[in-house]
Amino acid sequence: MGTPRATVIVTGTEVLGGWVSDRNGPWLARRLGALGVEHVSTVTVGDRPADLRAALEHARDQGYALIVTSGGLGPTEDDLTAATVAEFTGRPAALDAALEARIWAILEPLSKRWKHISQEAVRSANRKQAMVPAGATVLEPVGTAPGLIVPPTDDDPSRPPTPTVVVMPGPPSELQPMWAVAEQEDAFRAALTGATDLRESTWRLFGLPESEIANTMRSARDVGIPIDDLEITTCVHRGELEVVTRWTPAADAVASAFEEFVADHHADTLFSTDGRRIDEIVLDLLRERDWTIATAESCTGGMVASRLTDRAGASDVVAGGVVSYSNAVKQRVLGVDAEDLRDHGAVSAVVAQAMAQGALDRLGAQVAVATTGIAGPGGGTDAKPVGTVYVAVETADGQSLVRHVQLPGNRAAVRDRTVTAALHMVRRVLLGERDAG
């Protein structure tokens, strides 16, 4: 029996039209991969039942074992996923009165706020959400909409059986916890027969071009490591190179040999072998030392601080920061010398260091990082073209590191890569690296 194949169908005219970006497809892709299911495609369709139906039928005709849908479970007229799936699987939907009552218990307190909507309209939406296809497993609502696991139907010998259909709500905050529940259900496990027990590792390298890792893969093959037994995917994400390796238990030794080979060849750029991202690593290093960090940002305009505070618990180690977009703020708030600004310009190593030192002193942190650069599209000169960036790190105990980087791309890319470079500089300082003198 082969590896079960799956497709993800994302519904929503607003997603198809590009008004909102889909986060469920990528998230489900990773979960399916981890379960050993071969994820063949992600299909986005609008809120038209005919288009959803065509996508469902295509997945059936391809012989997939599993379909996961996201979205279209809300209370409004154009939320039609559950009804369409019931029809597609030939499983008539019936009202589950107990489920209706449980949904009502969630809706009733909310409905009091909706002054303009009649209780009757809410009741009718509630009823719609409690319609369950025959034989389906109900997944309790995380928001207001329940999910479903609809088992295969094999009632027509002229075509393949319908795949198991897992029907999930659209908001990621509802889908993700509900998926964790779904994975445990027998009706779901039944679709995984033949799934490979897959292992996965994510390694991250900074400062290595993608072509270079391709060379390393070739070299590994040349020295006799059968890397074709591994599934290796590489991609560049926010200026970092991610290497994701998947393998079956039989290839454990190959995976280890390949990882050792990469570690040997790229010791200087390899910074994460346990899946952690750079912001998490920096926060962990700060916690280990019981240090706080301060930021002083010009071209990144607050992005370094906001990235550091993305994660829960950041308040233990992030003191705060200054966004010194104007020279006046660099002087007034960070104490940068007017002469340094005049002699070296705001985009210079001297000013970057003065900004970091100012943040350190004024905010009372143990380490500070500063960014100053020309993000574009305007402001570039021959001597300092768009993409010219200086990053400085200073510590209260006198460590200092400053770097000039020349970054490619547009304004958003320059800002984003500056954030990455700044976090990596902080990591290096926290690990003991510093400039001589």
Next chain:
Amino acid sequence: MGTPRATVIVTGTEVLGGWVSDRNGPWLARRLGALGVEHVSTVTVGDRPADLRAALEHARDQGYALIVTSGGLGPTEDDLTAATVAEFTGRPAALDAALEARIWAILEPLSKRWKHISQEAVRSANRKQAMVPAGATVLEPVGTAPGLIVPPTDDDPSRPPTPTVVVMPGPPSELQPMWAVAEQEDAFRAALTGATDLRESTWRLFGLPESEIANTMRSARDVGIPIDDLEITTCVHRGELEVVTRWTPAADAVASAFEEFVADHHADTLFSTDGRRIDEIVLDLLRERDWTIATAESCTGGMVASRLTDRAGASDVVAGGVVSYSNAVKQRVLGVDAEDLRDHGAVSAVVAQAMAQGALDRLGAQVAVATTGIAGPGGGTDAKPVGTVYVAVETADGQSLVRHVQLPGNRAAVRDRTVTAALHMVRRVLLGERDAG
């Protein structure tokens, strides 16, 4: 003849697996919509030719007029889109020697940098990229890969003709300019027969639930505005409600009547009728007044400042900001009173106002906005649960506005919605709104 239908096929294992997010699908969706083509679906597949082939065949069997592919045109072994499309359309590919020479002129200077790759390997990749299916129109490379427009083939009476296939490179910076060229080609225009001349407007409202606009649509229908002649899509994006309306010239009067109806009913929440987003509106209002803005952020940790500086030219009106994550920084850098922090707590109207006033004074701006709140997951209490947020705006000429909001969702959602709320408060103050007294 009906409206031509189209599908977008995005290729790339790294996109399917969620390692990088796709920007081409949403971008092409908008372009297709503007051309009056009905965009039915966006399908993402990995780098396996069989999966791409299945997606192409499905589009043919559904009778679509147009397929747009993105990605898989690079030089490496797994870049197989052009060959797969040639096979699918039954149009054998032949080497275009002149195209090969033009690609080489691009590659040669680059290839000198690739120390580890032999000139022969580069030459062979170059040759692959110059293989053109019979009858296809070549789109000149923007990067190194040419695109293709492959006309329909109708050689098998047992199935529908193949759609016109537009083959595009994956990097958005290459795809977007190449698409502009493709739109002008006769081979492309031929696929648009029957396309509707569509008009589009984007309206944005803040503080209105999505269900409310559904009610407004019903009311509009009740008073006799035939809104079914319009295609209206609503979605909530970063806490704002977007209403996108598309219509044919014949429905111009209906569109005007509907827009007037919405403007009448939602004057208090409608803030954009020209497509501008709130950050752009705030920057424009600041420019009109020749004012600069400063930020003082706690729970948003730099996100308000970074949003304001996302756009080019922000340096004219953004002085800078302070991320006062810790109470020590609130006191030291922003001058918030220790007693106020003790008596009211860091998450309070009093402290929000003091933060804004501190930013105004210390950074020397004409208007300042402050955020303080509990983003979670920890830190909530009975009196101030997770999602409790205060936003204050102060101006140098004595205007003042402070609001308590209770936001739903997880840490990321609370932070994101606080940014939106803060920008809207700034807009309201810039338009003259203030608290009494």
